[in-house]
Amino acid sequence: MARIALIGASGTAGTRILPQLVSRNHQVTAIVRDPSKVPTRAGVTAARGDVADPAGLAAVLEGHDAVISAVRFLDSDPNALIGAVRASGVTRYLVVGGAASLFVAPGKRLLDQPDFPAAYKDEATQGAAFLDALRGVSDLDWTFISPSAMFVPGERTGKFRLAQDELLVSEKGSPISYEDFA
Numbered sequence: 001m002a003r004i005a006l007i008g009a010s011g012t013a014g015t016r017i018l019p020q021l022v023s024r025n026h027q028v029t030a031i032v033r034d035p036s037k038v039p040t041r042a043g044v045t046a047a048r049g050d051v052a053d054p055a056g057l058a059a060v061l062e063g064h065d066a067v068i069s070a071v072r073f074l075d076s077d078p079n080a081l082i083g084a085v086r087a088s089g090v091t092r093y094l095v096v097g098g099a100a101s102l103f104v105a106p107g108k109r110l111l112d113q114p115d116f117p118a119a120y121k122d123e124a125t126q127g128a129a130f131l132d133a134l135r136g137v138s139d140l141d142w143t144f145i146s147p148s149a150m151f152v153p154g155e156r157t158g159k160f161r162l163a164q165d166e167l168l169v170s171e172k173g174s175p176i177s178y179e180d181f182a
Contacts, residue, residue, distance in 0.1 A: 002042070013181065022041060031047050058088040101146060153177065160180045
């Protein structure tokens with residue numbers, strides 16, 4: 001059993017990750033701006049935290065074995081989040097990433113394709129910048145976990161593929177449900 005801090009526990013990905021952590025018997029601190037949004041359940045402690053307050057966030061993160069960030073990239077600053085994790089003394093850091101940073105051909109990211117949807121461009125660009133910031137970090141054991149291109153609500157099937165830095169595509173496109181990602 002590990003003590004895990006989940007930043008963004010009330011968001012789209014966070015609400016799916018939280019029950020998966022609990023089902024694996026982890027003790028979870030669900031970090032949100034409004035703790036009343038975290039359902040009461042065994043193994044979960046709701047805590048107020050804000051990515052715009054790195055010092056306050058670092059204090060909430062202290063004493064955990066790992067930190068998971070499930071925060072929209074447009075709502076965060078990678079340097080502030082990385083700094084808060086460092087200041088907390090936690091060395092294991094996982095980030096819910098984005099498919100845009102994945103490669104579709106050698107040296108060509110999904111984000112850089114001419115048909116990349118404009119509606120997602122700003123968020124995707126911030127996500128790629130977050131990954132670039134992490135690539136310069138050597139004092140944290142970090143993982144940037146990118147979903148498929150179609151990251152959507154659905155069922156937990158337990159059937160999905162894993163890869164490294166390449167976008168996975170099948171005859172159905174590139175989908176994964178939030179539930180399977182969690």
